[in-house]
Amino acid sequence: xxxxxxxxxxxxxGYVGLVAAACFAELGHHVITVDNDQAKxxxxxxxxxxxxxxxxxxxxxxxxxxxLLFSMDLAGAVRQAQIVLIAVGTPADASGEADLxxxxxxxxEIARAINGHKLIxxxxxxxxHTNAWIQRSMVFNGCSTSDFDVVSNPEFLRExxxxxxxxxxxxxxxxxxxxxxxxxxxxxxxxxxxGTYAQQPDAVPPPDxxxxxxxxxxxxxETSELIKHASNAFLAMKISFINAVSAVAESANADIxxxxxxxxxxxxxxxxxLRAGIGYGGSCFPKDVSAFRxxxxxxxxxxxxxxxxxxxxxxxxxxxxAKVRKTLxxxxxxxxxxxxxxxxSGTDDIRESPAINVIQDLLSRDxxxxxxxxxxxERARAVLGNAITYAPDAYAAMDGADALxxxxxxxxxxxxxxxMVKRLLKYPIVLDGRNLYTPKEMAAAGLNYxxxxxxxxxxxxxxxxxVRTAKMS
Ligand code: NAD
Numbered sequence: 001x002x003x004x005x006x007x008x009x010x011x012x013x014g015y016v017g018l019v020a021a022a023c024f025a026e027l028g029h030h031v032i033t034v035d036n037d038q039a040k041x042x043x044x045x046x047x048x049x050x051x052x053x054x055x056x057x058x059x060x061x062x063x064x065x066x067x068l069l070f071s072m073d074l075a076g077a078v079r080q081a082q083i084v085l086i087a088v089g090t091p092a093d094a095s096g097e098a099d100l101x102x103x104x105x106x107x108x109e110i111a112r113a114i115n116g117h118k119l120i121x122x123x124x125x126x127x128x129h130t131n132a133w134i135q136r137s138m139v140f141n142g143c144s145t146s147d148f149d150v151v152s153n154p155e156f157l158r159e160x161x162x163x164x165x166x167x168x169x170x171x172x173x174x175x176x177x178x179x180x181x182x183x184x185x186x187x188x189x190x191x192x193x194x195g196t197y198a199q200q201p202d203a204v205p206p207p208d209x210x211x212x213x214x215x216x217x218x219x220x221x222e223t224s225e226l227i228k229h230a231s232n233a234f235l236a237m238k239i240s241f242i243n244a245v246s247a248v249a250e251s252a253n254a255d256i257x258x259x260x261x262x263x264x265x266x267x268x269x270x271x272x273x274l275r276a277g278i279g280y281g282g283s284c285f286p287k288d289v290s291a292f293r294x295x296x297x298x299x300x301x302x303x304x305x306x307x308x309x310x311x312x313x314x315x316x317x318x319x320x321x322a323k324v325r326k327t328l329x330x331x332x333x334x335x336x337x338x339x340x341x342x343x344x345s346g347t348d349d350i351r352e353s354p355a356i357n358v359i360q361d362l363l364s365r366d367x368x369x370x371x372x373x374x375x376x377x378e379r380a381r382a383v384l385g386n387a388i389t390y391a392p393d394a395y396a397a398m399d400g401a402d403a404l405x406x407x408x409x410x411x412x413x414x415x416x417x418x419x420m421v422k423r424l425l426k427y428p429i430v431l432d433g434r435n436l437y438t439p440k441e442m443a444a445a446g447l448n449y450x451x452x453x454x455x456x457x458x459x460x461x462x463x464x465x466x467v468r469t470a471k472m473s
Contacts, residue, residue, distance in 0.1 A: 005029045006188060009081035011074060011106045013040050015051055015162065015283070015349065016123060016155050017087030022056060023166040025063035026204070027191045032069045032077035044070040052348035052375040055163040055204050074106075075113035083188060084110055086134075087123040087155075089283075096290035098127050107134050111141035119184045120150045122221075125228050125288055127295035131175060131221035149181035152221040154228030159282065160346025161207070167197060168210035173217050175224025182218055189216070229295065232288040233306060238273040239280045240312040246276035246453030247319065256453025257435060276452045278358060278407065278433035279316040281343035283351040286310075317354055320433050320452070321361045327431060327450050328403060332366040337401035337425075339394050340408025340434075341373035341380040348375040350383060355407035358433065363387055372397040374410055395424060403429035406436055418445030428459070 005028045010021040013035035021033040035041055043050055047064070049057040060068065071077055078084055088102040103124055110120060120138070122131055131152045138148055152175030157165040172189055176182045191197035195213055198206055219227070242260065249256040256276045264271030280286070289306050296303040325331050343353035350356050353376075359369050369388040373380065377390055391397035394416060398404050404425055406413055414436040422428050422445055430442060432451040439457040442449035449457040 005190070006083055006184075007081045008032070008083045008085065008188070009034060009074075009077035010085045010087055010123075011035075011077075011110070012087035012089070012102075012124070013037070013044065013050070013070065014087065014089060015053075015159055016157065017085070018044075018050065019053060019056060019157060019162045019166055020085060020087060020123060020155065021068060022059040022063065023163060024188070025066075025068035026059050026167065027189075027197060028067070029188070030067050031063075032071055032080060034071050034074045034077045036072060036074070038072060041070050041072050052346075053159070053162045054346070059163065059204070074109050078110050078113040078118065079115045081118065083119045083121060083184065085121045085123045085153075086110075090124045090126055090287070090291070091283075092287040092290050095294065097294040098125075098287070098291040100126065100130060100133070103130065103134070104137060107137045108141050111138045111143050114138075114143055114147050117146070118148045119181055120148055121185075122150065122152045122225075123155050125154060125232070125284065125291075126152075126225060127229065127291055128222050128225040128299070130225060149176070149178050149184075150221070151176050151181050151185055152224040153185065154224060156228075156231070159349050160344060163204060164207050164210075167192065167204050168206045169214045170211060171215040171217060173219065173224050173227050175219050175221035177221065186216075229288055229292040232284055233292045233309070235273050236280050236285040236289045236313070237305070237309045239275075239277075239285075240309040240316075242274045242276050243279060243316040243452075244312050247316075249276075249453040250455070253455055254453075255455075257438075259453070276435065277316075277409070278320045278354040278452070279313040281352040281354045281357070283349060286313075286352045317357055317361075320431075321358060323450055324358075324362065324403070324405065324431055325365070327429060327448075327456075331362070333368075334402040335368040335370065335400070335426075336362065337391075337398035337404045338369050338371040338388075339373075339397060339404065339406050339413045340410060341371055342376035342408050342410075345408055345410040346375075348373075348379050350376050350379045353408075354433070356380065356383060358405070358407055359384065359388060370397045370401060373408065374412060376408075395420060399424045400426055402426050403431060406430065406432040406434055409434040409436060418442070418447060422446050 008024050008029045008031045010017045010033045013033050021031045025031045049060050086106050088106050090098045093099040131150050134150045154173055174185045246256040260274050263269050264274045293303055293306040328334055338359055340355045370391050371388050372391040372394050428447045430447050430449050435451050439449055442457055448459055
């Protein structure tokens with residue numbers, strides 16, 4: 001890989017900033033990653049990758065101290081950089097709008113440090129017109145418009161597969177106003193656009209469905225900002241849609257798993273994000289749906305469909321908790337095993353995790369929870385403290401429990417030894433919020449099984465027709 005391509009500063013060492021920084025170093029650029037959280041920078045400099053992501057520790061080890069530096073000195077990083085990425089958080093504020101104060105603070109600090117032309121790249125997910133606001137703020141803070149360009153370059157990585165998503169993207173969206181900025185962005189991503197990165201002998205291996213080359217789409221900044229918000233809102237809508245269908249399936253005695261296969265095999269629909277569960281969570285979908293709703297409203301469009309997406313998501317979680325209560329008859333004083341704390345598999349992120357929300361709801365009803373997650377225990381402890389017990393593994397969590405709850409779709413939770421599960425549980429009851437098993441498997445193991453969008457399997461009152469799954473040919 002050609003070295004010394006470009007000098008890059010990344011502001012924000014979170015899930016996006018850290019992955020982008022490590023990946024840009026992997027592409028041959030020199031990257032200084034800045035955060036104002038001293039503990040994060042100290043941990044990164046001590047070799048701790050901070051977040052659970054496949055390949056991230058390897059990339060940090062490979063480039064740290066060479067093409068990848070971690071620092072608290074934003075001004076110093078900006079002065080050395082041609083390109084400055086803003087990757088700070090954009091949480092929802094109390095009204096549901098995006099809180100852009102972190103973006104504004106970062107912009108102000110960049111403006112004060114400017115010492116020549118900089119390309120400022122908006123990586124954070126932001127409402128339409130933020131690019132223009134950044135530009136305005138740069139000028140208000142003493143910069144001339146010839147000192148900088150502001151580019152909108154939304155990030156589409158998914159936690160759990162963040163590094164491979166970044167290095168093998170489906171598309172790179174770049175919202176630019178000038179030819180110069182457009183050229184710099186093409187140079188930044190060149191090894192992905194010409195396919196040379198994937199040919200490196202030590203490249204991170206591509207996922208099975210990687211494209212030879214991504215779509216590179218140049219747009220106006222406003223279009224680019226809108227693409228990101230609209231994409232996340234659409235995916236959230238797809239999840240809420242299938243969750244709403246799962247509620248119908250459950251009362252109509254249909255099987256949501258077969259419905260998903262039948263619907264998803266239509267290429268216009270597709271199977272991805274068409275899996276019923278306990279709802280979407282994480283640091284993006286909940287806040288992005290509400291921010292998109294708010295920005296649409298400020299543009300004069302009453303996008304009420306998005307209210308429904310949010311309502312269905314909450315309702316799906318409420319229905320799961322109601323199912324737990326109904327299944328256990330009384331819940332006060334019961335001990336439940338909860339497998340999963342992260343908002344999805346492959347990550348330690350628990351922000352807006354449906355698993356944590358289910359646990360908190362159940363705790364408010366005076367039951368005890370013993371939980372296990374392969375990656376998110378430490379982060380969960382920071383939120384739940386001693387309110388729950390933390391088990392060293394999945395089987396320890398369920399030992400002596402009144403029932404087992406499956407809350408995150410980790411692979412290891414989909415391949416439990418079911419005879420062991422039966423032996424360890426006090427009562428043979430499994431409530432699966434992620435449909436990790438078939439009723440047939442559970443029936444064979446002698447476990448009562450309550451899942452999403454499928455009839456309950458109650459062995460005391462078995463209904464054989466209900467454990468059948470469709471055969472595909
Ligand atoms: P995060 O909260 O994990 O990280 C943000 C980091 O920015 C924190 O470490 C914080 O300390 C730092 N920071 C804030 N202000 C700063 C400043 N002035 N100077 C230096 N550092 C500062 O957030 P994230 O999950 O990485 O998300 C960042 C943005 O990317 C958000 O807008 C998010 O919506 C978007 N995004 C996230 C994902 C994802 O999967 N997490 C995917 C795509 C896009």
